Amino acid sequence: MEQGLMLKVFDSRMKKVYRMELEEYVKYAVASAMPADFPMEALKSQAVCCRTIAVRRMRIFGGSGCTRYPEYDVCTDPGHCQGFSDKLGEIPESIKKAVEETSGLILTYNGNPVEALYHDTCGGYTEDSENVLGNKISYLRKVECGFCSDSPHYVTRRIITIKNLKKKLGVNFDSATGKVDIKGIFEEIKTTGSGRIKRIKVGDREFSGEEIKELLSINSNKLNWKVVAIALEIMGKGHGLGMCQYGARGMALKGQDFANILKHYFTGTEVEKIKMPSEDNPLIFKKIAVDPGKGSEDDLCGPMGLSEGFINYEMARVLREILSKEGAKVILTRNNNEKKDLMERIRVINDFDPDLFISLQQNFLKPDREGYVEIFYLPGDKEGKRLAECIKEAFISNLKVQAVSYEADLFLLRECKCPGVMIFTCNLNCPREEKRISEEKYRKNVAQTIFSGIILYYYGLTLK
Ligand SMILES: [Zn+2]
Ligand SMILES: [Zn+2]
Numbered sequence: 001m002e003q004g005l006m007l008k009v010f011d012s013r014m015k016k017v018y019r020m021e022l023e024e025y026v027k028y029a030v031a032s033a034m035p036a037d038f039p040m041e042a043l044k045s046q047a048v049c050c051r052t053i054a055v056r057r058m059r060i061f062g063g064s065g066c067t068r069y070p071e072y073d074v075c076t077d078p079g080h081c082q083g084f085s086d087k088l089g090e091i092p093e094s095i096k097k098a099v100e101e102t103s104g105l106i107l108t109y110n111g112n113p114v115e116a117l118y119h120d121t122c123g124g125y126t127e128d129s130e131n132v133l134g135n136k137i138s139y140l141r142k143v144e145c146g147f148c149s150d151s152p153h154y155v156t157r158r159i160i161t162i163k164n165l166k167k168k169l170g171v172n173f174d175s176a177t178g179k180v181d182i183k184g185i186f187e188e189i190k191t192t193g194s195g196r197i198k199r200i201k202v203g204d205r206e207f208s209g210e211e212i213k214e215l216l217s218i219n220s221n222k223l224n225w226k227v228v229a230i231a232l233e234i235m236g237k238g239h240g241l242g243m244c245q246y247g248a249r250g251m252a253l254k255g256q257d258f259a260n261i262l263k264h265y266f267t268g269t270e271v272e273k274i275k276m277p278s279e280d281n282p283l284i285f286k287k288i289a290v291d292p293g294k295g296s297e298d299d300l301c302g303p304m305g306l307s308e309g310f311i312n313y314e315m316a317r318v319l320r321e322i323l324s325k326e327g328a329k330v331i332l333t334r335n336n337n338e339k340k341d342l343m344e345r346i347r348v349i350n351d352f353d354p355d356l357f358i359s360l361q362q363n364f365l366k367p368d369r370e371g372y373v374e375i376f377y378l379p380g381d382k383e384g385k386r387l388a389e390c391i392k393e394a395f396i397s398n399l400k401v402q403a404v405s406y407e408a409d410l411f412l413l414r415e416c417k418c419p420g421v422m423i424f425t426c427n428l429n430c431p432r433e434e435k436r437i438s439e440e441k442y443r444k445n446v447a448q449t450i451f452s453g454i455i456l457y458y459y460g461l462t463l464k
Contacts, residue, residue, distance in 0.1 A: 007020055011076045014086065022058075026050050028091065030047050032083035036092035036095050038249050041248075047095075049242070049243055052114060053081065053115070056112075056116075060277075105271055109268060116262075120245055121148045121236045122244035123148070123154060123237075124146070125145060126143050146247075147251050150249070151237075153237035155235055156233075157231055157233055160232060178226075186202060188200065194222065197221045243261070259271045282458070283458070286356075287328065288331075288354055291333040302429060302434035308364075342411065346415045356383070357420035358420065358421060362425060363426065367430050369430060370430050372427065373399075374423070375404070375405040376422040377421050378409065385405075387454070392404065394453035410422060
């Protein structure tokens with residue numbers, strides 16, 4: 001199934017481009033991410049993470065490619081998309097096996113590929129996404145790990161001099177020299193008039209100056225001190241989000257399989273086969289916004305009293321049903337026949353970040369103008385134009401109406417950040433058209449026709 005799923009990889013270090021099959025790419029990504037001698041189930045969980053990260057970016061699955069190098073699906077910068085072993089042709093057997101045994105499997109949340117982040121060692125607990133990325137992601141939650149204490153990075157120590165600390169952080173402060181208190185170490189210092197130590201509490205014990213001199217074998221008890229270095233104790237390695245790799249290793253050694261490992265670190269997720277668009281779900285991974293134009297206020301009606309806002313909403317509802325059934329994620333800009341102003345509806349569309357939007361409207365023209373469907377797109381919007389052409393074709397062949405498409409610099413078209421069209425499906429001032437669109441069956445036909453146009457736009461083929 002995944003055969004032929006090609007990936008464009010940009011090697012950001014060598015400035016090279018690789019075109020390779022997804023499954024082949026995953027091997028190089030795993031080879032860069034995890035030591036090949038990790039247990040098989042840990043390698044398999046890593047393979048699923050690497051594959052999921054790639055799939056999430058691929059345009060065929062609704063991704064937007066690498067955001068830094070948008071011509072490509074992924075880059076090889078581990079800090080951006082994900083790392084990639086540049087030892088081409090030298091993939092260890094264990095990694096090949098792990099990738100092959102998980103072929104086509106990805107990690108999903110509500111059916112969508114997740115941002116399957118991983119890190120070396122969490123140090124006991126993973127982290128909540130909002131503390132690192134700033135936004136809350138439902139599947140990147142803090143979880144207890146308890147499997148990574150074997151990691152060489154579980155606790156590491158480093159001594160950093162004050163001089164180095166100032167330099168690295170670009171700060172300056174006085175590290176005072178003198179008889180200064182250092183909480184918990186040197187406290188309650190009493191000196192003689194000449195500056196010799198009379199009494200001092202070191203830790204939990206008091207000493208006389210003379211004792212200090214003797215015990216430390218120093219020349220005198222007239223002394224000063226200063227902090228010159230700090231020993232840091234570092235727990236874990238990496239950002240702490242998603243899968244703890246040493247934790248995955250620990251879980252695998254305890255007999256857990258890769259699916260359990262992944263579900264432990266990614267809250268509420270499932271391991272699933274990649275779903276490819278097919279006849280059963282041609283619009284899978286597509287996000288479509290449907291905008292029922294006009295709300296209930298200043299809502300115009302036809303001669304029979306049929307309200308435009310109502311018609312637009314009812315048609316949008318049916319269109320949403322059809323598109324969802326075919327696999328698309330759909331949002332409506334308003335619910336029920338509520339009033340919602342244009343800016344608010346545009347905001348809904350842009351927040352949803354869809355692949356395209358369809359705005360449904362009705363015309364109010366001279367009563368004798370009959371049988372026209374008008375489709376508008378923004379001047380210069382090539383995709384919008386193609387979508388308009390496809391929907392026009394569908395109207396002409398399915399409903400035998402005169403459909404026309406125009407470019408128009410309309411506010412809604414201009415403000416939405418994705419391709420889209422505005423469709424005026426009837427002339428509500430024409431009594432015959434008003435009657436026709438008042439019928440549920442006709443409205444359903446219109447929605448079905450718009451769906452056919454969308455299929456034509458994506459696949460260049462006509463479904464019934
Ligand atoms: Zn990237
Ligand atoms: Zn851990």
